[in-house]
Amino acid sequence: MIAALGVTAALPWLGHVTPALAAANDLTVGVPDNLTGLDPADVNDTLSQSACRLIFQGLYGFDPDMKLVPVLAESYEADETAKVFTFKLRQGVTFHDGTPFNAEAVKVNFERVANPDNRLKRQSLLAMLDRVEVVDPQTARVHLKEPFGAFVNTIAHPAGMMLSPKAIAQFGKEINRNPVGTGPFTFVSWNADTLRTKKNEKYWRQGLPKVQSVTFRSVPENGARIAMLQAGEAQFIYPLPTEMAPVVQRSPNVEIVDKPSIIARYVSMNCMQKPFNDVRVRQALNHAVNKEAYAKIVYNGFAGPLDAPIPPKLGFYSKQDPYPYDVAKAKKLLAEAGYPNGFETEMWANNNTLSQRGMQFMQQQLAAVGVKVTVLPMESGVLNDRIWSVQKPEDAQLKMYYGGWSSSTGDADWGLRPLLWGQGFPPKLYNTAYYSNPEVDKALEAAIATADPAKREEFYKQAQALIWKDAPWIFLGVENVLSAQSKRLSGMYRIPDGGLLIEEAALS
Secondary structure, three states, X not given: XXXXXXXXXXOOOOOOOOOOOOOOOEEEEEEOOOOOOOOHHHOOOHHHHHHHHHHOOOOEEEOOOOOEEEOOEEEEEEOOOOOEEEEEEOOOOEOOOOOEOOHHHHHHHHHHXXXXXXXXXXXXXXXXXXXXXXXXXXXXXXXXXXXXXXXHHHHOOHHHOOOOHHHHHHHHHHHHHOOOOOOOEEEEEEOOOEEEEEEOOOOOOOOOOOOOEEEEEEOOXXXXXXXXXXXXXXXXXXXXXXXXXXXHHOOOOEEEEEEEEEEEEEEEEOOOOOOOOOHHHHHHHHHHOOHHHHHHHHHOOOEEOOOOOOOOOOEOOOOOOOOOOOHHHHHHHHHHOOOOOOEEEEEEEEOOHHHHHHHHHHHHHHHOXXXXXXXXXXXXXXXXHHHHOOOOHHHOOOOEEEEEXXXXXXXXXXXXXXXXXXXXXXXXXXXXXXXXXXXHHHHHHHHHOOOOHHHHHHHHHHHHHHHHHHOOEXXXXXXXXEEEEEOOEEOOEEXXXXXXXXXXXXXX
């Protein structure tokens, strides 16, 4: 058996928490969009998932550095087949409606998400579930249909959080507007642009939460969110556009929070079509782009290098030797591949401001080696239709795609397999490079067929080295997550996937 012990009382990033006298500490968070729902298994956006984290918790979760930590489970064991996972559950935890948290609750929740008849947006995360066995009230044994070594990371995703079984039965689909969990805050109200929650007075973690309430207010205009923060109407706002950082830096009572993310930025090249079916062309374009200039110009310096196919904050990351910026080498490789004068191509991307800035930068850089790029920014619905309506790879019109990816499970599997597995071409998954290397496929499949971390690490190391050499992408960078907060606020974290951890938040 492969065992993973939990932490006995508190998550490892928590210091000793002393109970404080109740104070009228109300935290307001300014956010860019309206929430789409409060059922964690039925929302796709990071913002709504962050709101769900106020109310709900999973068996496992993530710390501020996106490392896996036990929450409602104390430990787990995986068998050698990576098909059976046994969880020891935390005792003495109740849902907000008084329902006990136990193995039966785990069974109800996991089987609800996995059931395709429920049509939940995150059903695919638990599609491999066979059944949940209730061994005893504090032990749940999960049986999968197939080996899946990344299972615990997968259920640490917000979609794996626990809802009260009583509330599920009572509200049905309306659970989306009547959320009942075990988390630090209980639901008060939600209208179009405002979510209100209040302190869970019976929270199982002693001394928390430290604030009396948390309110999410939707303020789409960037300047208005900053004004809210400066006026003290909000204590935390996100995201902070990089070009507006100097405005915040001049404010005496607020500060910028700048953290590395797991959001990789890249340009995929269609490896099934000329000229990108020649690895020398793909390597040449990696040498043709100044990655440091990319970070400065596109992100105003708030970005880091992508020096592997996945970002450094993801589990099983393996650093590679960079492709140095070298125009002469790029031209030499292009000439060897039969393109001494370069070639013409086109690049697709979303039409948001940041993507357009990135595409224009790429257009200028590649022009220096004779590659003339026509940039085609598109509204997201049009772009998605043009990429994912294609049924046969040979029919794909896509040549280059300026994109990004965040693996919200914190694991290399979801950072690599959807994007670079030979069976992941659109519309099945997101392999817009139409890249296929049998050796890479073999390593990715072997890594997911075991729950042994040492074996998984070796397989992912092999896969990343092969992908890096094959260069199906121009590896651009890893963007930072920027937010701004009152200097009165502490204990609130923006994790690398862009989500929020608010449990420890305190206002001085």
